[in-house]
Amino acid sequence: DVKVTQSSRYLVKRTGEKVFLECVQDMDHENMFWYRQDPGLGLRLIYFSYDVKMKEKGDIPEGYSVSREKKERFSLILESASTNQTSMYLCASSPDVTDTQYFGPGTRLTVL
C-alpha cells in the first residue's frame, strides 16, 4: 500500500512565524501535491512537483513556497504565517501526473 505521511497532525503557530510542513511518501512516486481544505471550499491546490527540484504553482500559491530536494519528500513553507492560513493541509503523491493521487492524513494548522 502507498503510504504518505505528514510530520504533524496538529500544529499551532503565531502570526509572522515561519512554518514548515513536511510530507514523505514511500512509493517512489514522481509527483507530489499540497492542498489546503477549508469548510465550504473543498480542496484547493497550492503547489505540485513532478520531479526533484521542480515545482508548479497551483490555484492558490500566494503566501506559500515549496521545496523538493529528494524524491520522497515535499515541504510546504509558510514564510510568514498569517491567520488566514489557518486550515487543514493535505499532501498527496501519484506515480504519474495524470494518475490516482494518494493522500496523507493531513495537518491541521492554527495560526494565532
Added chain:
Amino acid sequence: DAKTTQPPSMDCAEGRAANLPCNHSTISGNEYVYWYRQIHSQGPQYIIHGLKNNETNEMASLIITEDRKSSTLILPHATLRDTAVYYCIVRTGNQFYFGTGTSLTVIP
C-alpha cells in the same frame, strides 16, 4: 474546466446499497471521473475512477451514463464505517478539482 455537482447530504440504512449521484455536464472526452471519500479528520481515500465504461472494485461500483454527463457511485452494502464525505471529481490533466462533496450518513 469541468466541475461537478453533488447533493450536500444523504442518509442510507446499514446493509442497504448507497447510491451517490454526481452531475458533470461539462465534462470533456478525455477527462476522468474519480471518487474519493474522507472520513472525519483524515485525508481523502481513493475509491474508484473511470472514463466511459462502468467500473467495479472491492469497494464500490461506478456507473457512468452514456453521454458522460453524470455518474453514480454505488456502495453495495453500506456499513457504519462508510459514513464519510464522498467527493466526485473530474480530473483535468494533472489537476483534481474537489468540490464540497456529499456527506453520507449510514444509519443503524
